[in-house]
Amino acid sequence: MYSTLLSINFDWLLLIEKAVLIAIIISVSLxxxxxxxxxxxxVAAFMQDRRGPNRAGPGGLFQPLADGLKLFAKEEIIPNSSNRFLFVLGPGLAMLTAMMTSAVVPWGSxxxxxxxxxxxxIADINIGILYIFGVVSMGVYGIMIGGWASNNKxxxxxxxRGASQIISYELAMGISIIALLMITGSLSLKTIVEQQQTGHYYVLLQPLGFLIFLIxxxxxxxxxxxxxxEAENELNFGYHQEYSSMKLGFYLFAEYxxxxxxxxxxxxxxxxxxxxPFLNDATFGQAHGQNLLATLQVVSLxxxxxxxxxxxxxxxxTIPRFRYDQLMKLGWKVLIPLALFNMLVTGFLVLLKQNHWHF
Amino acid sequence: MGITQILFWVLSILALLSAILVVISKNPVHSVLWLIAVFIAISGHYILLNAQFLAIVNLIVYAGAIMVLFLFVFMLMNLNSDTEPQKNKWLKIAGVVAGGSLLLVLVAALKQADMKGQLAEMNKGDIGLIKNLGMVLFQDYVVPFEISSVLFLSAMVGVVVIGKKD
Structure with missing residues (x-):
């Protein structure tokens, strides 16, 4: 299926297929x-025994649309003394890095x-997990550029604060992932999912690693x-204090x-x-067709x-905010040693298993 | 012209342009941001050479960690062009002479190189894939690899110990 246009050779149908897939995934994420x-x-209302948004549409379902409209209609303010280009680049970068990770997640077979x-x-690359780390580590720039370009102390x-927090927790996250990789032997997310299809989810083998990853x-x-x-009692409104209109919306949206x-x-x-869960995918796929199976898989995910x-x-x-020194203490003195311990124990057990449980 | 060549030219132009802007930007924060762009372009080149692991590690370590530290320092130092002290004229001249000599040496060295026989294999070759890299690191170079990883780990533990002043 090759055609030549401007003497550029590639598979146009594949390109269209991927473009449609990317469009669908981005719109679904949004x-x-x-x-x-x-x-x-x-959820907040439920936990505090309130009703929550219930005016716009049935059950307040149109509330997000109303919020979006409000944000678009607000006046856009760019501080005089800030760097205009970087000020606009900040929220864009935050949104971009938030979206880019979805490229390696397998949404179904x-x-x-x-x-x-x-x-x-979108892309089954054999460095899937590392790609996620790469994008996450670039995510710092959205916050840093925005905060600096605002020209506000x-x-x-x-x-x-945000950047040093992200860098500190990246370490523990990376080490907890290493323990998982020792078991899977692959960095491709698709392979990792296929290995778990027997029903032995990796949370059973890596409970501590999962806990560290979650935190x-x-x-x-x-x-x-x-x-x-964005601790408002210490820092007013955090790194997006000077932002208004949809640029603020982008920052808030990127978090979600x-x-x-x-x-x-x-x-x-x-x-x-x-x-x-509790379904043999291969036999179900043969009995009821691949498309139904894939739909079920997407729903399950x-x-x-x-x-x-x-x-x-x-x-x-439920949980109140940490103090900043507590946050750093948790990251460096609790999570990293725990992750290292988890990695050592996992490595030991993997070696022992390769040796058929003999010392 | 295949897609590989188009990507090669786009990435090369991006890398060179950003590298020039790193040098000529007045504001150090802008320089750092352009340097990040250079790293991203170079990672793209690594991917074209099928060295995916190198590409992503280059992004994580250089663009993601080291450049953030650079940004930290520059943002906190409040460097503006009007507070910038005037540099010594002789220092500037010395810098130009040193840089020019380096360029001369590089050009002289590259002039003799056999370019035709050393063409990089675009989009093929599997030496950079993570599996082959792991084989090489853990079989041929296992001792240096382990020693350097222990060194890194001890550096990390050292940071925690230094931070534990109380």
């Missing part, structure tokens, strides 16, 4: 992020449509109890997209990804993601 803001308020074998993963302090994910997403970069994607990554790495998102919100409305 839609999920929109309804996360609604869900967050509903594959569809058989129009005689084509359509994989529900509070913004700068908040940006530095670090909270810190990386800047969620309570680790939302030190991050939450969605990190839930997807956690579900993929530790909870079997798109694997449908989304149920897991929604459960994680609910957990994120549950924690936010």
């Amino acid at each position: 839609l999920v992020a929109m309804y996360e803001t609604w869900g967050e308020r509903k 594959h569809f058989d449509l129009f005689g084509r074998h359509i994989s529900l993963q 509070f913004s700068l302090l908040a940006a530095i 670090c994910a909270f810190a990386e997403c800047n969620r309570t109890p680790f939302d030190l970069s 997209v991050n939450m969605f994607i990190s839930s997807a990554v956690m579900a993929t790495l530790y909870w079997g990804g798109y694997d449908v 989304f149920v897991k993601i929604v459960a994680f998102i609910f957990f994120f919100m549950w924690v936010r409305w």
Whole structure:
């Protein structure tokens, strides 16, 4: 299926297929992020015995649309003394890095449509997990550039707080992932999901590693109890203090997209990804067709993601914010030693298993 | 012209342009941001050479960690062009002479190089894939690799110990 246009050779159908897939995944991420803001308020209301948003539409379902409209209609203010270009680049970068991680997450096995074998993963690269780390480590720049370009002391302090928090927790996260990689022997997320399809989810083999990863994910997403970069009693409104209109919306939205994607990554790495629990995928696929199976798999992954998102919100409305020194102490003195211990024990057990449980 | 060549030219132009902007930017924060762009472009080149692991580690370590530390320092130092002290004229001249000599040496060295026989294999070759890299590191170079990893680990523990002043 090669055609030549301007003497550039590539598979145009593959390009269209991937473009459609990317468009779908980005719109779904945005839609999920929109309804996360609604869900967050509903969950908060539920926990505090209130009703939550209930004016716009049935059950307040149109609230996110109203919020979006409000943000678009607000006056856009760019501080006089700040760097205009970087000031606009900041929120864009935050959104970009939040979206980019979704490229390596397998959302399902594959569809058989129009005689084509359509994989529900944008790119199955053999360094999937490292790619996620690369994008997460670039995510710091959205916060830092925005905070610096605001030309405001509070913004700068908040940006530095946020960045050092993300760098510190990246270490523990990386080491907890190494323990998982020792078991899987592969960095491709698709392979990791396929290995878990027997029903032995990696959370059973790596409970401590999962716990460390979960805590670090909270810190990386800047969620309570680790939302030190927007601690309003110390820093007014954090690194996005000078932002207004949709640029502020982008920062707030990027947090929810991050939450969605990190839930997807956690579900993929530790909870079997798109694997449908208590179902033999191969025989079901033969009996009822691949397309139905793939649909079920996507639904299964989304149920897991929604459960994680609910957990994120549950924690936010239960645990108060840490103090900054407590945050750093937890990251460096508790999580990193624990992760190292987990890595050593895992390495020892993996070696022992290769040796058929003989010393 | 295949897609590999188009990507090669785009990345090369991006890398060179950003590298020039690193040098000529007045504001040090802008220089750092352009340097990040250079790293991203170079990572793209690594991917074209099928060295995916190197590409992503270059992003994580250089663009993601070291450049953040650079940014920390520059943002906190409050460097503006009007507070910048005037540098000694002779220092500037010395810098130009030193840089020019380096360029001369590099050009002289590269002039003799056999370019035709050393063409990089674009988009093929598997030496940079993580599996082969792991084989090489853990079989041929296992002792240096382990020693350096223990060194890194001790540096990390050292940071925690230094931070534990109370």
